[in-house]
Amino acid sequence: MEKLIPSFSIDHTRIVPGIFESRVDTLGNETATTFDIRMKLPNQEPAVAPAAMHTLEHLVATYLRNHEYWKDQLLYWGPMGCLTGFYMIVKGRPKASELLPILLDAFRYVSAYQGDVPGATPQNCGNYLMHDLPMARWEAARYVEYLTHADPAKIFTYPKAEALTLDDGAVFFDS
Ligand SMILES: [Zn+2]
Secondary structure (H helix, E strand, O other), X not given: OXXXXXXXXXXXXXXXXXXXXXXXXXXXXXXXXXXXXXXXXXXXXXXXXXXXHHHHHHHHHHHHHOOOOHHHHEEEEEEOOOOOEEEEEEEOOOOHHHHHHHHHHHHHHHHOOOOOOOOOOOOOOOOOOOOOHHHHHHXXXXXXXXXXXXXXXXXXXXXXXXXXXXXXXOOXXXX
16 A cells, blocks of 8 residues: 555655646546645644634635636635645646635635624534634735735745655555
């Protein structure tokens, strides 16, 4: 069994928040690209709290699924298990930098959101009481602030893991 799958072969000690292509899949004639929408420095600052992450998931998904262009491009939006960001899978192979405007719009939407969280009902959600809109707004505003002022040379390209070996602390599955 392959223990070090591709997404774990990136050196997580050197990741900064940003928007990164993490894999490209071909299905017949079609291409799907997975992006890591990283919000937090892995292992160096608190991850997003589960309830805030859940609310961010609902609200960003709602925004993207209603967007005139991106609703047809988006295949998947969902949280990383480590709670430091989201996976965004889209059709084709856009550049990471091309996702910046729509993500800024989506996170700005969350940062100003008021009212009921869409889909937070027992009919539509598997854990509808686990939401935290105030913290989701705070996290969204913080991410917008970060993306707006970050160095474009760092937020779209993952650091190369050329020297990475299992001895360097790479994450791998237990069999
Ligand atoms: Zn839910």
